[in-house]
Amino acid sequence: MGLLHERMERRRFLRLLGAGVGLAIAACSPLPFSDRFRINTVERAVPRFDPATWELVVDGLVERPLRLSYHELLGLPSASQVSDFRCVEGWRVGRVRWEGVRLETLMRIVKPLPEAKYVTLHSAGSTYGNESYIESLALSEATLPDSLLAYHMQGKPLPPKHGAPLRMVVAQMFGYKSAKWVTRIEFSAAEVTGYWEKRGWATDAYISKGPRRKMGPSQATGLEGFDEY
Amino acid sequence: MSIDGHASGNRHDKATILRFRPAMRLLHWAHTAAFSLLLGSGLTLYFLPKAHTIIVGPYRLIPLLHGLLGALSTVLLLGVVLLGWPRGIGDDIKKALAWDRKDLARLLVLPMLFPQLRERLQPQGKYASAQKVNVLLTIAFAGGLAVTGSVLLAQMLSRNALPIDLVGHSLDWHDLLAFAAALVLAAHVYFAAIHPGTRASLRGMITGRVSAEWAKKHYGRWAARQDKQSPKAKLPPQGG
Structure with a gap:
């Protein structure tokens, strides 16, 4: 019993x-603690940023190649957005406020040639294999309403570990498409294989598995709103 | 089961009683080793961004090793449980999962803090209430970490074949369970190796045997049952 x-x-x-x-x-x-940015970069060290010497190069298949200093970049018409950031490893950070420049703003200055269909983002710094981090986006992806070249995050200049002074933000795609420490934007006719894509990760890194090319702001993942200045 | 002892010293002090059979000790120490390695690599990944920078093929090296070690540990531990179930593990787990009202009362009145109440709740069986909680949490944490870790490993190896919300929730729970398990482990180590009233139990998990006197004092009901089940058991001869 x-x-x-x-x-x-x-x-x-x-x-x-x-x-x-x-x-x-x-x-x-x-879970309450899950909204945490993780810094899972592949660069050996955070690239140093000196506002006095830093330059952004915009070149490739364009009529007018461009070199911009940090202060000239800040002087361009800016845009902001609040969007979620999601990594393919599972973590996400909700409602991140970004401010920066839309690629279209730069495109109006450099005037891409008709055959330019892609942009390649070159990052400063290098990996343990002495490889540069590059990421390639179709123009249609880089100019989505919630894609932004960001220099401010949560109302403050981008912190070094988040890509200071300039990073790409593609809210509808996983984080590996949002290259940090961007120093060069190159327009090209063909897609250049990015760092993770070379290793077998998808070029198509949309978070949503639904229809993509027609996705607008109202359908964007976690997108809260836009402001243009 | 038997009671035996050493040939010298005080007769009652040196008598020992079998507490954990080899299969149970193997499971305990295999789990300890696996969890320590996984906790170490997991904390490294959580707190040191540099741990993510080494890439091998399409994968980050340390997350990959962490995941593969987790999978291997899960298979090995399940193997030990299955093979050891008839060799003592089954009995021990059943006893650790059997709760009665006295167990709950012991937890509620915190006998550690109120020694006068401890006497009224004695004697207890093979496992104290807090040990039963530890076993329950260990099983829950190990199972939860194995399931969520499998999802994360599958996502990595398949390069994003799983629904991302599933991966996200698994990552959140994996982290939460790991931190909770680390806290429980810290408490377990404290009671097993440091707290004066309980640290003698560590010997039971190392050698398999504990002092019969100590067993009688802490686990009176269990010690008495061992006595009854071992009619031939004898205390050692006095003197050397």
């Missing part, structure tokens, strides 16, 4: 435990 009593107690306890765990899992989205 004692053993039977013990077994009944155990069963009841396990049932209660199972129900508790089930409830906890059901109520888990998202």
